Amino acid sequence: MTVTAPLAAYCAQHVLLQVDGPVAALTLNRPERKNPLTFDSYAELSAIFRIAAQDEAVRVFTVTGAGGNFCSGGDVHEIIGPLLDRDTKGLMQFTAMTGELVKAMRACPQPIIAAVDGVAAGAGAIIAMASDLRLGTPRARTAFLFNRVGLAGCDMGACAILPRLIGQGRASELLFRGRAMTAEEGLAWGFFNSLHASEELSAAAAALAREIAEGPAFAHAMTKRMLQMEWAMSVDQAIEAEAVAQALCMTTQDFRRAYEAFAAKQKPVFKGD
Numbered sequence: 001m002t003v004t005a006p007l008a009a010y011c012a013q014h015v016l017l018q019v020d021g022p023v024a025a026l027t028l029n030r031p032e033r034k035n036p037l038t039f040d041s042y043a044e045l046s047a048i049f050r051i052a053a054q055d056e057a058v059r060v061f062t063v064t065g066a067g068g069n070f071c072s073g074g075d076v077h078e079i080i081g082p083l084l085d086r087d088t089k090g091l092m093q094f095t096a097m098t099g100e101l102v103k104a105m106r107a108c109p110q111p112i113i114a115a116v117d118g119v120a121a122g123a124g125a126i127i128a129m130a131s132d133l134r135l136g137t138p139r140a141r142t143a144f145l146f147n148r149v150g151l152a153g154c155d156m157g158a159c160a161i162l163p164r165l166i167g168q169g170r171a172s173e174l175l176f177r178g179r180a181m182t183a184e185e186g187l188a189w190g191f192f193n194s195l196h197a198s199e200e201l202s203a204a205a206a207a208l209a210r211e212i213a214e215g216p217a218f219a220h221a222m223t224k225r226m227l228q229m230e231w232a233m234s235v236d237q238a239i240e241a242e243a244v245a246q247a248l249c250m251t252t253q254d255f256r257r258a259y260e261a262f263a264a265k266q267k268p269v270f271k272g273d
Contacts, residue, residue, distance in 0.1 A: 005057035010048065014041040016066075017048060022059040022213035023206070024052070024110070031067025034119050036075035042097055042123075049104035056272065059213040059220070061108075062205045063131060064115040065124075068198065070140070073122025074098075080149070095155075098123065102157045105130045106228055109221030111212050115205035116140045117198050121180075126156045129165065129191075132224060133208065136192040137201050141180040148178040164231070166191050216254040217272035 008019045016027035026048065028035035037045075052058060065071050074080055083094060105112055105127075114131035121143040128134050128142060136142075144162065146155050153159060153175025163171040166189040174181055186192040196204045212220065222245050230238040249255060254270045261268035 005055055006051050007048070007055045007058050010051060012044060012048065014038065014044045015048075019058060022057065022217075023209045024048075024058045024061050025206075025209075026061060026063045028063075028065040028071050028124075031065070031069070033075070034069040034072035035065040035067070035124070036072045036078075037123050038075050038078045039094075039097075042101055045127075046097070046101045046104045049101075049108040052108040052110055055110075056217075058110055059215075059217045059272065060110050060209045061112040062115060062209050063112060063127060064202065064205065065117070068139075069118035070114070070116045070120040071124025071127060072119050073124050073145075098156050102126065102130045102161075109217075109224060111220060111224060113205050113209055113212075115201050116142065116192070117201055119143075121145055123156065126158060129158065129161055130156075132227075134186075134192050135201060135205050135208070136183050136186055136195050137198045138183050138195060139198055140183040140186065140192070140195075142186055142191065143178065143180040144174050145178040145180075147176065153178075160231075165189075214270065216249075216252070216258075216270045218252050218254065219249045222249055 016029045018025045112131040113133045114128040117137045125142045125144050253273045258268045
């Protein structure tokens, strides 16, 4: 089997990208300003997740921020200021680009783990929301604060995804008020999968990434795909789609390896094919 690994050769310019075997670690790295996004970092993140769809070596992503914060959203001076001088066409180009990041995250086959400490605001909250799993710290404050800058809460898929994570009423309150969701609320509402001390967050995310990376990559990608697709299906349609998906997984060598390991009373070693 030929394994392609384009991410290992990718030279990121606007975020940190470290590929260690099957785990790709993304770090938003402007800690002096709580890691805001720029036009360039938006585009680069989208490109990385799109490239990941062709990378057979990487099996899971982690996303975090440097310096004790996750991401403060779009840079006020480098994004919001310049947007005031754009016409409608230019503004549509920007909002399409920001939405492309979420679409790229949802389309890439690898599970994405967000490790959220400190501030996750605006687009930073969206990146956490669009990830597949979220680990937080007691310091985490997640704010969908678009209304605070005179914009609607319907940004980058928030009105579609956030209610599915925490419920319609809770999502509505956060989007209308723009207040920060506390870490405790995030855990109780199902936004965060778990909370960890700030000094333990990185290790917890890495351990979870390694655990997922050791699993059957094709099957994990199928799980992520079906979790996305079944939002728009009836229960009967979902059952039929899952029957096809599971039958495809049964054609993989990993399915055979699992059976052979079980028969030999051993732990299966999955290879992703």
